[in-house]
Amino acid sequence: MNKIINLLLLLLVTGCAAVPVKEQFSQLNKKSICCATLKEFKFVPIKLGKVFPFELSHESPAYLFGKTKSYYKAFSLPDMRDKYVFVKSYFNGGLIRQYLDPVFFSLDENHKPLEAFSLNLRFTRGTFLIGDSNARMSGVAKLNPNSKYLVIFSGGYELEKPVIDLGPSTMVTMIGNVPYATTEPGSTIELERSPTGSLKIELKLLQDNK
Numbered sequence: 001m002n003k004i005i006n007l008l009l010l011l012l013v014t015g016c017a018a019v020p021v022k023e024q025f026s027q028l029n030k031k032s033i034c035c036a037t038l039k040e041f042k043f044v045p046i047k048l049g050k051v052f053p054f055e056l057s058h059e060s061p062a063y064l065f066g067k068t069k070s071y072y073k074a075f076s077l078p079d080m081r082d083k084y085v086f087v088k089s090y091f092n093g094g095l096i097r098q099y100l101d102p103v104f105f106s107l108d109e110n111h112k113p114l115e116a117f118s119l120n121l122r123f124t125r126g127t128f129l130i131g132d133s134n135a136r137m138s139g140v141a142k143l144n145p146n147s148k149y150l151v152i153f154s155g156g157y158e159l160e161k162p163v164i165d166l167g168p169s170t171m172v173t174m175i176g177n178v179p180y181a182t183t184e185p186g187s188t189i190e191l192e193r194s195p196t197g198s199l200k201i202e203l204k205l206l207q208d209n210k
Contacts, residue, residue: 018093021194027058028069028195034061039111041074043149046203048078053200056100056154063153065105065116070153070195078203081145087119088200089137096123096135096164096189100197101156106147114144118156123164137191142206154195162191 035041041063046052052075060071085104092098105116121137143150166187 018091018095018098018194019196021098021192024058024195028062028071031058031062031069031071033064033069035063037111038107038113038151041072041149041151043074043076046075046077046150046201048083048203048205051200051202053198055196055198056152057196065103065153068153068155070103070155072151072153075150075152075201077143077147077150080143080147082206083203084206085141085143085150086202086204087121087139087141088124088132089121090134090198090200091136092194092197096191098192098194098197099137100154100195100199101137101159101193102152102199103155104141104143105151105153106143107149107151108146109148111149114147117141118159121162123162152199152201154193154197156193159193161193164189164191 042061044052054073056071056073058071060073062069062071065072087102089099089102092100101118101121103116103118106114108114119139119141121139124132124136124138126133126135166189
């Protein structure tokens with residue numbers, strides 16, 4: 001079976017041109033803080049096996065997490081002792097470059113902080129015949145088993161910018177009934193973390209990750 005990968009399609013993802021990160025931070029800095037305490041957050045319940053898509057944008061609530069001001073989304077959790085979180089973070093705009101690097105902040109039943117950490121997201125190519133057609137960053141997280149709430153916000157700006165290697169690709173063009181293959185050289189792209197972005201999360205059983 002011929003490998004049909006069009007480099008242009010690999011680089012493009014659904015959406016319009018991304019807003020420059022500097023402008024996004026300017027909008028964020030003007031945003032008022034939503035709440036005085038974590039208890040005031042609006043928590044959305046998330047269930048096992050259900051994919052939950054959401055965006056962090058200038059329309060999202062903002063909060064000061066330590067010294068970091070960020071948009072956020074807050075969830076209430078089921079029993080997390082036998083579960084983990086699968087995450088997808090999609091690229092903003094029409095090119096593989098700008099994305100939101102999520103920070104996971106878990107709380108106990110009294111809304112007291114348990115842990116906060118960034119995920120080691122990896123680049124995942126889109127699949128054009130089955131599955132998710134959009135290129136993305138993806139990863140998994142195992143929360144503290146006492147976690148009852150999860151807050152997701154943006155971060156990682158102080159870290160070194162990730163660089164991905166797309167590798168060589170082959171494009172097959174049909175001229176009449178005859179296929180012609182051309183090979184494109186590999187390329188590297190330096191990614192940029194932004195305070196906004198589109199994500200999907202899903203709770204899964206630990207046994208599903210074996």
